[in-house]
Amino acid sequence: MPMRVRDVVNPDATLVGRRAWSDPHLYELEKRGIFARSWLFLAHSSQLRNPGDFVQAYMCETPIIVTHGTDGGIHALINSCSHRGLPVCRADRGNAKRFVCPYHNWNYSVEGRLQAIPQERHLEGRADKSALGLKRVPRVEQWNGMIFGSFDEAIEPLEDHLGDMRWYLDAFFGRFPQGVEFVGSPQRWVIEANWKLPVENQLGDVNHGPFLHAAVIPPEANAEVFEFGHSVVTAPGHGATFRLMPEDAPLERVAWGFEGMASLLAPETHAYLREIHALALERVGPLRARMKGLTYGIFPNLSFLWSNTAFKVSHPRGPGRVEYWSWSVVPADAPEAFKRILRGNHTAFFGPGGILEQEDSEAWVQQRIGSGIDFADDRPYYYGLGLNEEKPHPELPGLVGATANEFYARGFFTRWREALAAVEDER
Numbered sequence: 001m002p003m004r005v006r007d008v009v010n011p012d013a014t015l016v017g018r019r020a021w022s023d024p025h026l027y028e029l030e031k032r033g034i035f036a037r038s039w040l041f042l043a044h045s046s047q048l049r050n051p052g053d054f055v056q057a058y059m060c061e062t063p064i065i066v067t068h069g070t071d072g073g074i075h076a077l078i079n080s081c082s083h084r085g086l087p088v089c090r091a092d093r094g095n096a097k098r099f100v101c102p103y104h105n106w107n108y109s110v111e112g113r114l115q116a117i118p119q120e121r122h123l124e125g126r127a128d129k130s131a132l133g134l135k136r137v138p139r140v141e142q143w144n145g146m147i148f149g150s151f152d153e154a155i156e157p158l159e160d161h162l163g164d165m166r167w168y169l170d171a172f173f174g175r176f177p178q179g180v181e182f183v184g185s186p187q188r189w190v191i192e193a194n195w196k197l198p199v200e201n202q203l204g205d206v207n208h209g210p211f212l213h214a215a216v217i218p219p220e221a222n223a224e225v226f227e228f229g230h231s232v233v234t235a236p237g238h239g240a241t242f243r244l245m246p247e248d249a250p251l252e253r254v255a256w257g258f259e260g261m262a263s264l265l266a267p268e269t270h271a272y273l274r275e276i277h278a279l280a281l282e283r284v285g286p287l288r289a290r291m292k293g294l295t296y297g298i299f300p301n302l303s304f305l306w307s308n309t310a311f312k313v314s315h316p317r318g319p320g321r322v323e324y325w326s327w328s329v330v331p332a333d334a335p336e337a338f339k340r341i342l343r344g345n346h347t348a349f350f351g352p353g354g355i356l357e358q359e360d361s362e363a364w365v366q367q368r369i370g371s372g373i374d375f376a377d378d379r380p381y382y383y384g385l386g387l388n389e390e391k392p393h394p395e396l397p398g399l400v401g402a403t404a405n406e407f408y409a410r411g412f413f414t415r416w417r418e419a420l421a422a423v424e425d426e427r
Helices: 024-035 118-120 157-160 166-172 197-202 219-228 267-283 284-287 335-351 355-370 408-426
Strands: 040-044 055-059 062-068 074-078 094-096 099-100 107-109 114-116 141-143 148-151 180-191 227-232 239-244 291-298 302-305 310-316 320-333 399-401
Touching: 024 055, 024 141, 024 310, 040 055, 040 062, 040 310, 055 099, 055 239, 062 148, 062 166, 074 141, 107 267, 157 166, 166 239, 166 284, 166 291, 180 355, 197 219, 197 291, 197 310, 197 355, 197 408, 219 227, 219 239, 227 291, 227 408, 239 408, 267 284, 267 335, 284 291, 291 335, 310 335
Parallel strands: none
Antiparallel strands: 040 148, 055 062, 055 094, 062 074, 099 107, 107 114, 141 148, 180 320, 227 239, 227 399, 239 291, 291 302, 302 310, 310 320
């Protein structure tokens, strides 16, 4: 008999059973309780500038085409022909006037309407094309260029879902007068791990750095995290981890873009970064201008790496496999030479062959193995570090704690437990 989710995670999420990472029954509950009912990140508006532009995405394991329609709207369509189910789009991104199924040549507009059935010319009857378009994702909304979709027609508005995380995201987005761009297609790779551990890692787990990444991250960088680091949970499942630098810190220790890359930057790029920081004081305010971000997480599976300017999505491919997508993000008005440096920095550290990404991936794989070993089900994982030490802060939205406090993960698993239990209770 399948184990019930309330027996896998205890009420305060200080204990998380190993089956949470390996059980096929729980994975099916995740599909229905989380991915069918959440806002899921699809694309960025910089990828869809012109009518006919499209990119491919996923919502859990469901393939999606995100399009800029000729009607000016953004559409999210399930990439599966209404006739025999084949994908009607195979390119990662591009510009199209229509999508065509290769099997019988059914033609669809970029808005998903069925336009032509070639076989009809040989028949007297006509199918009702208005009922045979590509299935649409019923809710699509944007915030700050970020495009999300949900299968749940009754879901709360996207801005309500993001809540106070908008304040923390704007600490980055708001610095740049012309916004940001997602560069090209995402880097994509498959890891033999459960989808939740990459999410947990980026949600707030910065304290593995001095150990897992000891050969790469210098001691002074770790010391800065311990001295000035804050971990914030704005709502269960969301999180922001950052350093709040002192008011008298030198500009190069605070301003975005200098960290780890200063030796690669030309003098004109230094000038650009100083200008951006001066604008940040005006655009996001002096408090957020002092924030040096580390990792952010948006429930259920979107992550943001501030220093390496990368957005990542953890796409499930079963209880023991994840397809990880990572986009390099650059300021739209940055010098082209600096954009190339940012892309290289993203790839060198957090691409599929990145120095830090390989170490993280190996840890995630070993955790999956550890979650499936025999005779250990009675020893759940301990998530109790810093229990109840998080507190409100006079200037920062949400509950705030030390970076070693695991309350970001407890928040995630509390929400996870409630979402899966709701599906169990409906049966």
